[in-house]
Amino acid sequence: MSKKLLLVFFVITSIAVSAQIKKKKEEGVSSVSAPRPSVDTILGFAMYDGMTPFEAVDYQLPHESETDPVTGKKTYFKEVKRSNDSIRKAFKLAYKKRNNTFYVTTKRPTREGDKMKLCINLINKDTNLLYCVVDSICKDPEYGKVIFEKQNGDSVYVLLYVYAFSKSGGNCNGEKEAKLFFARWNVVEGRATWKNKYINSCAKTITNMTKTPIEEWDGKSKLVVEYHRGTNFYEIAFDPEYPELGIQNNKEGPKKED
Numbered sequence: 001m002s003k004k005l006l007l008v009f010f011v012i013t014s015i016a017v018s019a020q021i022k023k024k025k026e027e028g029v030s031s032v033s034a035p036r037p038s039v040d041t042i043l044g045f046a047m048y049d050g051m052t053p054f055e056a057v058d059y060q061l062p063h064e065s066e067t068d069p070v071t072g073k074k075t076y077f078k079e080v081k082r083s084n085d086s087i088r089k090a091f092k093l094a095y096k097k098r099n100n101t102f103y104v105t106t107k108r109p110t111r112e113g114d115k116m117k118l119c120i121n122l123i124n125k126d127t128n129l130l131y132c133v134v135d136s137i138c139k140d141p142e143y144g145k146v147i148f149e150k151q152n153g154d155s156v157y158v159l160l161y162v163y164a165f166s167k168s169g170g171n172c173n174g175e176k177e178a179k180l181f182f183a184r185w186n187v188v189e190g191r192a193t194w195k196n197k198y199i200n201s202c203a204k205t206i207t208n209m210t211k212t213p214i215e216e217w218d219g220k221s222k223l224v225v226e227y228h229r230g231t232n233f234y235e236i237a238f239d240p241e242y243p244e245l246g247i248q249n250n251k252e253g254p255k256k257e258d
Helices: 002-026 052-060 078-099
Strands: 039-044 047-048 065-067 074-076 104-108 117-124 127-134 143-152 155-165 174-185 191-200 206-208 222-231 233-240
Touching: 047 052, 052 078, 074 127, 117 143, 117 155, 127 174, 127 191, 174 233, 191 222
Parallel strands: none
Antiparallel strands: 039 047, 065 074, 104 117, 117 127, 143 155, 155 174, 174 191, 191 206, 206 222, 222 233
16 A cells, blocks of 8 residues: 555656746746755755655646736646545655555665664654664664563663665675664653664674573563673673663673683
């Protein structure tokens, strides 16, 4: 359904843009100025600098009225408005559904100078929080799961486990790149503090040594994660009894393995 919706948006947008260019040519306009460089897309619509998602939709829909340059008379196109209103309604529903869905995905650069990012969309009731961090290693994750979540007043404590198989080629191709994310999210103020730890990465020479698979953690006992980084051995922990402490070093600094 969502693919069909995006296709409808794309077709309608293309027709609208073509119609506007043709109209301007017929009115004697010698050239059409190019739109500002696109920085993103939202459900099939181009997002331009400074625009909200709903402004981006309106910017690319057909005109609902036309003013005669001689008489000043304004003509309204009822069929166009009805069609536009249907698109706006469908977009609003799709946008709400997207924002109220947990996901972990890679956001690729859309303009020169941008960097690849790993983006996480958290959900709490009817509120969402989108967080993106520069990351070109843990790319197009195959697994992303909230393994712990607890709310205390306005604060929500979230622990996530994410991994992707390396797609960079070379010796690391197909190796697992795994990370833990911890978020302390104030859902009322809409802000959060984040901490993330690579616990397995061929690219960063990190090897996960945890005996029990993290995705099988029961969420009640203390989670202890062990890994090598280079020649050093590390141990970190998360205690569900005290989630406000976040991810803690379980030992005083890095220690050599015996």
